[in-house]
Amino acid sequence: MTDTLGFSGHLRREWRFAPRRGPIVMMLVGVGCVAFNHLVLPLFPERAIAFMRAGFRLEDMAGVLALNDLMGVYFPTFFVGLASSLGVVLLAREEHRLELLLAKPVRTADFVAARALPVLAWTAAVGVGISAAMAVALALQGEVGRSVSPVGALGGGLFLTALAVVLLAALQIAFVRIRDPFTGLLVACGVWLGTSVPTAVLLYRPDAFAGHPVALHNLVMPSLLWHEATLGWLGPLCLLASLPLAVALARTAGAWLERSDAL
C-alpha cells in the first residue's frame, strides 16, 4: 500500500519537471525587444511618433516607448506560457500520457493544477523580468518624457502579466474539451488577439468609445499608461491575486476533466 501525495507533493514533483529553458530564453528575447524599442523607436520620423501619440492619446515619447514595451511584455509572456500550457492536458492526451498519469492515486483537479501552476509561475517570471527591463530602460532614458514613470510602467507590465496568467489558466478549461492541440492553439491565439482588438478600435474608430468611458478605460492597452500612477500599486497587486485565481481556474479545469469523458 502506498501513501497518497497531497497537492503540495504533486506540485513539488511537477515543479521539478516544468520546462525552464523556453521561459528563460523568452525572457531574454523580451528584454531584447525592450532594448530594440528604446534604440530604434527614437529614430523614427516625427510623423510616425505623432501618429502613435495621437492615436493612443499619449503625451510624449515616454508613452510611445512604454506602449511598445507593453506589447513586448504581453506577447512573449502569453505565448511562452501557452507553449508550456499545451502540455498540461492537450499534448499529454494526444501522446497517450494523460491516462497513464491519471491512473495514479491523484485527484484530477490536483493533477491539472499541479501541472499548470509551475507553467504559470514561469510565465509570471517572464512577465516580471521583461517588465523590470522596461522600467529600467525608461529610467535610463529620462529625456524621452515624464508622462510614464518607471514604477508606473512596471505596474502596467505586471498587470498584463497577471492578465496573461489568468487567461492561460482559463484556457485550460477550454483545453479539457478540445481534443486537437492545433485547435487549442488557434483558440488561444484568438483569445490573445481578442484582448488586443479594443486597442485597434481605439486607433481606427475612437468614436466607438464616445459615451463609453468605462469600456475605454478598462479595455484598451494605453489606459495602463493613462493611469500609470494607479498601476504602480495595482499591477503588483493584480499579479499577486492572479496566482490563486489561476490555481482555482486550473482546478476547475481538472474537475471538469474528471467529470467528462475527455480522456
Next chain:
Amino acid sequence: MSASAMAITVEGLGKRFGAVQAVDDVSFAVEPGEIFGFMGHNGAGKTTTLRILLGLTQPTRGRATVLGHDVVRATLDVRRVSGYLPASYALPPDMTAREFLLYVAAMFAIPPAQARARSEALLRRFGLEGAADRKLRGFSTGMTQKVGLAQALINEPRVLFLDEPTSGLDPLGRHELLEHLRALSQQQGVTVVFSSHILSDVETLCRRVAALHHARLIACGEIAALKREHGAATMDELYLELVRRQAS
C-alpha cells in the same frame, strides 16, 4: 536453397547506440513464402533488426538484403515490396479508415482506381466496412490493429514485417490475425517475418525461427529440429533451454 534465392538474407548484422550494443553479429536467412518466427525477450534486438531491414535504422556493421535489395543502398526498393506493422504506433485521429488506406496507397504511387479497389477489399477482408468512414480516433485496439495490418498490405507486399502484432489483441482477434497471416503466406506466397515474445503464437504460425538474446542470435532453424536438439517439449522449454545454454 542458395543465398540469392532467399527472400531475406542477414549477414553479421550489428547495431550500436552509443554504449549499447542493440544487435550483435546476427546472421540468418528467410525463404520466400515462409512465415519466419523471430523470438526473444523485450530488448533482445528484434525491433532494431526489423528496423534495419526496412532502412529505418542504419546498421553499424554487416549487411542485409530483402528480395535482393540491399537495405542500406536500396532502402526505398525494400520498402516498395514490403509491408510493416510496428509494435508501437498510432493512426491519424482525424482520418477515417478508408481515407488512411488511400493515403498510404498514394505513398506507394498506386493509381487511384486500384488504390480504391485494394482498400475496399482490405476493409472487407478485415470486417471494417461498417467502420470505414468513422474517424480513427475512436477505434478499439483490435480495430486499430486491423487497420494497421490493412495499411501494411495495401501495396500487396511480397515481404511482411510484423513486430509484436498479436500483443493487445483478444483471443478471437489473435486467432483471426494468425489465420490471415497463414492465408497470406499459403495463398499469395507472402514472406512473413513474425516477431513476438508470445511463443505460442510463434509455434502456431512458424516452421522456422530465429531466437535473439541480449542482441545476439542464439539459435536459428526449424522449430521441430530445435526442440529435438534441445530435448524440449514446448516452445517455452525450448526458449528457456536456449537462454540457459547461452548464459552458461
Next chain:
Amino acid sequence: MTRLLWLDYLASLRERKTYVAAAMLAYAVLAIPLLLADPPPHVREAIAAWFDDGDPFAVFMFVWIDLVMNKVVAFIPVILASGVVLRERDTGVLALLAAKPLTLPRYFVVRTISACAVMLTLYAATQLLAAAWYPGRVAGFRPGAFLAAMSLHAFAAVFATAFAATVIVAVGRRGAGTLVALMLLGVMVGLALVGFYQPEWYARTLANPLTLGALAMRDLEHVRASLLLPPMLALTGLTAVTIAVGAWVVRKVEA
C-alpha cells in the same frame, strides 16, 4: 507524389482547425468595414503621407494588410504547419509512415506544400469574400487593385507557412518550435511596414519577406505586373529555399 499531396491537402482541409481558422478569417472580413467606417483625421493624414496617397482606399489597404492579414500571416501558418512530421512522430503515426517508399525529406516536402496549399486556400477565399463584400461598404474600395495587391501578399502567407514548418522541425519539439516560429514571424510582421514609415530604412527592410508581400502599397493607383512580379519571384525563391532547408533538417527526426 501528386496524389499523396492531394489527399493530404483534402485531409488537412477537413480538420477542425481549418474550420476554426476559416471562421476567424470570415469574422475579420465582416468586422473591418465597421472598423473603417470613420477613421479619425490623424490616421488618414499619416497613411496619406506614408504612402503618398490620400485615397481612402489606401487607408483601407493599410489597415487590411497591417492589422488583419499580417496578423493572420503571423498566426495561422504556424498552426497549419506546426504538425508537419513532428505530430506524426509524437503520436506514433510516423512509425507506420516511415516504412513506406517515401523518404522523410520528401514526406516533409509533401506535408509542407499541403499546409501551404491549405493556407493559400483560406487566404484566397478570404480575399474573394472581401472583394465581394466590400464594394459599397468600404469607401473607395477597388476590387481589381485589391485582388492584385493581395495576390502578392498571398506569396508572403505561403512563405510564412513554409517558414513555420521548417523552424518547428529545426527546433525539434512542437511546443517550443511553435513558440519560436510565432516569435520570428511576429518580429517580421512587426517590422514589415517600417520602411514606409522611415524611408531611409526602406532598402534594408526589403530583406524581410513580409515587407516584400506588402510592396503593392507603394503604388496602389497603378498596381501592375512590373510592381508585383519581382517580389513574387523573390518570395517563391525564398519559399523553395526554406522548404529545401526544412527537408534537409528533417533527416535528424527519428521515426
